[in-house]
Amino acid sequence: MHYTTLASLVTFLSATATLAAPSRLDALKKEHSHAEYEASKAAALLARAKTYGNSAEAKHKREVFAEREKRWVKEEKRLEKEIQKRASTISRVVAGHRTTTTAAATKTSTATTSKSTTSTAPASTSTASSKKGVGYNTASYTSNLKISWAYNWGQTPDGTLNKGVEYVPMFWGPGGASTWSANAQKAISSGSTHLLGMNEPDLGSQSNLTIPQAVANWKANMSPFYGKAKLVSPAVTNGGYPMGVGYLQDFKGNCTQCWNEIDAVALH
Structure with missing residues (x-):
């Protein structure tokens, strides 16, 4: 048998399998x-629905969004396992490809001596992105x-x-002012490096603050942590003026001090 031809065939078949798997x-x-x-x-929709009150419609929305979140988190976990399984398969294919082609090449140099050299593919590693984060209602759903x-729109991990x-x-809004200082300090002591400002103060169904109210709440609750953590602006909606970016511009215009304390801008 012509072992050079065999080696070429093995190389082709292994490479084909390796190329198909990554796609x-x-x-x-x-x-x-x-x-x-x-x-x-x-x-996020569920968190918003929790502020709608206790009407039948509000309860229905919460049920729908909770079920939707549960379904997608379940799908995330399924895909996570499939990705890990697929990555492991690719590693084995690559390792097998290297081992087989090395053995075949050895046979071309001598038909009487069979030598094989195994090669182990590098371990597949997966690390978290330093920029990637998620909003959650159930902490355990973030485990994979x-x-x-x-973040969870709250002051403690829950x-x-x-x-x-x-x-x-x-700091979602003034309703949490009495507990904010202690919880924010506790979070910083536990390693938190950022604090989020008010949630959609430009929307009636959310923290719903006028510009003067937003400024007052920022100074009272966020300013004390300037220099202790990176402060994120009030998170505004994508609505037209006076909402959205226009709201932030008015916020800046009414409090230069507040704006200078902001390290990052939050937009929806």
């Missing part, structure tokens, strides 16, 4: 990103996500986040 892996990663996005969006920070995931507390 499916890439598709799975895209599906996972979409599921992650949908879960985060559902969590490759994130480095998370559950346990993975080691290395920074919890970012939010």
